[in-house]
Amino acid sequence: MSNSILKIENLQAKIGDKQILKGLNLELEPGKVHAIMGPNGAGKSTLSKALVGHYDVELTGGDIIYKGKNINEMEPEERALEGIFLSFQHPVEIPGVNNAYFLRTALNAKRKHEGKEALNAAEFLRLMRDHLEMLGMKSDMISRSLNEGFSGGEKKRNEILQMLILEPEVIILDEIDSGLDIDALRAVSEGINKMKDGKRSFLVITHYSRILDYIEPDYIHVLKDGKVIKTAGPELVAQLEEHGYDAIEEE
């Protein structure tokens, strides 16, 4: 797999004094959907935070190579501008920051980075309208404060809306499906599928096979105790559901 878009080599990371990632290896291929499954506390969210440069996570070894370049030290906003996106497991509420204004600021930062012209408020709203409809989001959700008072499902839809607008190249979804009702799950999956273009790659962290029925992963990785201990095709899901993680032997 030399054509990987993101390559994680022997990654070691701490949160506080605790070693969480213990030599993790993973490669994301362009155009592919990678699912990560694993027990609670295995380090899945820590991995996703490490990839976007979260302040909680201190890298103590290994490399994150994005498009051939080591990004271990890259600033979070720079990673975003370069095309890495994380949908947070628990998106934060920001009272007083208007959702639409936030989204437009983010989009225009990206456009500026790419040498494109900024969109004005009207152009932006036009761009957003279709996405909102597809995601089943009420239009008042974009005129409200960012995530403030949003239900769990609304927050997740809002994360997907950001993904659709920012059009990133590596998309990390940390439990995007947790707490979603069936309609929301379908809408969110549709949003994800819409982003598949044969080039983008996806890293989908989940505990359930439900979402995988919709978005059809190419690979399943099992993350346990800070390492990827197994990689297989989608058939692994059924096996995991039946026997649990304890039955998996490190390869």
Added chain:
Amino acid sequence: MNLLALKNKNLQEVNALLGTKDRDILVERFCALGLPSKKSEEYRYFDVEKLLEPEYKTLNYVPKTPKTSDKVEIVDGVVVAIPKGMRVYNEACQMIDMDHFDPLYYLGHLLSPQTIKIELDGDVEVEIEHKFTQSDALINYRIVLYNQANRHATVYENFISDDIENTLVLYGYDMHLAQDSTLRVVKMQSMQDAGYGMVASHKVNVAKNANAILKSFDLGGDQALQLLKVELAEHAHVDDGHLLYLNEDSKRGTVSQIVHVGEHSTSKQEAKNILDGKSRGIFDALIRVEHSAKYTKAEQNSKAILLHEDAYMAAKPQLEIYIDELEASHGATTGQLDRKQLFYLQSRGISYTEARKMLVIAFANTLIEEVKDTRHQERIKTAFEKVFYKNHKD
């Protein structure tokens, strides 16, 4: 003129130094309170001596026939322009508070025997622009403001200065809100090496059933203090809000005393302070509920965000209560920007500076949104961005 010469002087000496006569009761009040210094209660957080120390030239305040303009323009203490049909007079102040806590309130009145009296007609909206053009000067003037019963007027106050230095402005208003009226005063003062320091000493009388809405937006650097006394009659209400965004070694803020005199009077006071650099924000606010003021409601709150470890917030909300029949609350908090929120914005490609700016505006927004007029809201935001970017470059 050297203001420090007024220190520890008696009535005769002050009269001789200021050339005042027939105003002994004011001089007595001034002498009793004493020229402010570091040791004065109300000036303890503000370096007032630095402003009083220099030798200032004094100005002549010769009234002019004002031109017609879309706003009231006051240049170096003289009204030079007013909107068509507005009533502005030069006359002696009829009602001076004899129990104000600020000595400079009295000094201001002593130095300015003629005040600028503005009568607000009906439901007007007026803009008052203060402009300062003189260096090394003591600019002193006072405004007396009246509105009409049952009417709802709005005043927007702004401050600008030429390329001046070392000037001190002693200014303030005596405001008289008529019964059942509303007066909204929105003050915006953006200073950044503005060349003047200011002490503004105000008195607001709120008559029965009247509603005073006082909002100040103090942005940037330099040294300025506003001292505010509000007196509430029966069923009167004051909604007092202060936004501070300071940088560099600025010291600015509000020292206030809200006095509940009438029954069922209510007050709400909210300060939001964002402090950068080595600045110091001041919110030294006393609410006093007198024996006569049963069934009062008083609410007081200060929140500060420090953007720099050298910044400091002096927040002192205080209640002084002489009765039991009331509802009162007060509190003050100081903190930093929320790291999680900051990271969320950055993780979407928004720069650190821009993300901080968004969060600071979000914090300030509840106060900015209370300025109902969107044009003035925008003006405040623009002024804010200007001073913010001066200190934050990507």
